[in-house]
Amino acid sequence: METLKSIGGALLGIAFFVGSIIALILFFTVGAKVGATILPFVSWLTGILFAINIIALLIAISRKTRGVVGIIIFISSYVYGLQTWITGLLVTLALWGWIAVIIGLFMGGVGVVPIGMLAAIFNGEWGIFFVLLLNVILTYGSRAIGMALAESAERTDG
Secondary structure, three states, X not given: OHHHHHHHHHHHHHHXXXXXXXXXXXXXXXXXXXXXXXXXXXXXXXXXXXXXXXXXXXXXXXXXXXXXXXXXXXXXXXXXXXXXXXXXXXXXXXXXOHHHHHHHHHOOOOXXXXXXXXXXXXXXXXXXXXHHHHHHHHHHHHHHHHHHHHHHHHHHXX
């Protein structure tokens, strides 16, 4: 009886392992398809937000509007980050495959962007590399500018 329990437990473990791998593959496949589907919309939204942020920076000359402009720019940085992440995911997948994507996701999820940049460099895709680099700069730059404007508004109000 103990032998049957051991065999049953081993088979259950193997089934769980195989099921986990199948679920992981489906997750990545569907995730990549979703990313490829929504990337054009996110890119369009990024362009619109960039234009709005440039206009908002001109409005931020007035101290009264700095807080609102800072919040707008800070929130926009998350859309920029989403576009950067999706692009990094798709570039990593296209150039280096699933194993590189899995490694990037195990690096806190954001690892697909630097791995995508490395993949672009090693494959001689300099245009893709610079797009990712500019997106990273846009993401973190807008986040820093948004926080600085919001803090500036708090200092003048307080």
